[in-house]
Amino acid sequence: MHAFNLQAKPLSLADRLADLAVDALIDEADLSPKPALVDRRGSGAHTDLHLGLMHASALSLWPAFKEMAEAAIEIGEIGSPLREAIGLIGREGEQVMLATTHGVNTHRGAIWALGLLVAAAALEPESTAAGSIALRAARLALLDDRHAPRPLSHGAQVAQRYGARGAREEAQLGFPAVTQRALPQLKRSRAAGHGEQNARLDALLAIMTRLADTCVLYRAGEHGLHTMQRGAQAVLDAGGSASLGGRRRLHELDQQLIALNASPGGAADLLAACLFIDRIESRDGINQGAF
Template sequence: MKKYHVSLNEMLLVREIRANIQRQLLREGGRLVCFTMNIPGEIKRTPLVRMLFDRGMAELNAGLDGQIKYTLTIDRTTGPEGYLLTDMPDEQVKNITQCIEEKFPAARLFDMDVIGDKGKLSRANRRKCLICSRPAVECARSRAHGEAAVIRMTEKLLRGYAEEMLSEAAYMSLLDELYTTPKPGLVDKNNNGAHSDMNVPLFEKSAEALKPYFRQAVRIGMSGGGMRTLREVGMRCEKTMFIATSGINTHKGIIYSMGLLLAGIGRSITEGGEWIENAVALARADIETRLKNAGEHPLTNGNKVYAAYGAKGAVGEAAEGFKTALFAADRLRDYSELTDTPGILVLCDIMGILEDTNILHRGGKPGLEFVQNRAKEIGMLPIKQRKDELYKMDKEMIERNLSPGGCADILALAYFMAKWEKISEDLFV
């Protein structure tokens, strides 16, 4: 990934350009928020910087509460810039920006100037140094810590924010899948599906327990870690999940799949490369060993299914490029334009094509054929009729004790991919 080193002359020039933009916008009247990032060193614009900047713009839009007359965003190698013009009173705008700058650790990298009729407004309190608790201006003037230390702390804050944001997106995707209703044979808001030992609160508890692992997966990717490290962390996460659920397997498959996606994204935002290709490369690093062990030592349900039917499950889906999940993410986007319940339609499409190892474990080939054929029948109906048919299919699945857990995982991945698509829209230039 190319990183552009900015010269002092470029920084001085862009400062003049910003001043001209400010003067032009202030002619329209009102208060102007000029938002830039405090990034030390010669590299001012990276995907991590842009990710945090986008959060700052979102906070400003929410804080100014629809009272924005004009917005301008410029993405430069010298760093992203945001300009927001409002008629709100000077002090109210300054209070809003100061609260945003202190809202979470990485927000300390925000630089939100408020310019009113009498010029730039001063802060009510002085900002603290990134490294110590002294006023930042004093440490900067005396060069108390050195540029290298400040750059390291800045990178730590940027990476920490990325970990938190992406882990939250993964967590919310699990909840999106959980609350999608109806889901034939699965736990949803209507019933517990073909599960006597699971319910919505249990899945909520399990999803919460996975959040630290999701952060670790992003961190592994950003630091260039490999599959061995990711697997070790994933195995520890499985133990955490089983403790949280009293031994019930709620999310074992998603720990593997979501961990790969998060690590792949982590690597793409620090080292470059396509996030999905990074994730697939990790999956392929040990697929032969995993499948060999599954065939020779079929101890888990997934391994038993592979030994009996050759179905590769989550491992195969990942190594083959997450094709079903990408298909589901595309369908989620398409259906979102047609209905306010796109998830149930996407799940139906997934059930029609996925070789779900959970279904094979419970119902063998006949069970899988029933699910796929029934889902395809429903998928041929007009969209407005499918929901009622999925409720009927739910009863049929419960009677047959069939649960498409693999399909549920694919749906969760699709929800996450959709979130990542929005997050990453402007990250890579």
């Protein structure tokens, strides 16, 4: 066969969903300037993270996301078998991530959020509305995984201490920080002509205004959380990331959170979830490979 007649094999639905999940993680990492988070400028409030490590971590999770989508397609319905299958795949993916990062937790929260959303999207690829995907993910998150280890993560411990809603509860409620705040803000900023990068920054800030980010609570307590929430709202009130006043407030927030060692990792994970859902919602017909 002549080389010019060779055609690439079409990607499966699971391949495409895994691609979108990894793309969302890389786009979140690259987005700049994010307050106190790893981005193209530097490591923010972190001493053990950098942009290259975030990219490597995201890429290492591609097989896990594909396997989660394949499990959803094979099992075909929401129930304990699927919940336990994606839980096992997620734990195995976490070990691959930690081996890649030499033990640094880069994306544990994102594995949980995006894993649920990948499975939810794979279950009904013709149902691409954000609310529908989030609802299916919530139904999965509400199910118990009998095989999950019971030690509490730092986020879960902080959630209990402060009465905050952790990553698990956020998913069980259908990702309200994404569907009610991030996605609407993303679309408003786009419609206002603010540009894609500024729209994504505004979406992150919209999450930060209300989220009880357990990463911030763990690192800086309630003072750090209030600083994050008030500062993010001040940026939006000043006109958002596309305005001069908003950029000044964003710089101030960045400096304040770095001084407090408060990095909003929970908000970053939810921004990745927002970008993932946005891509699916804006592309009709994912079952036919439209994206």
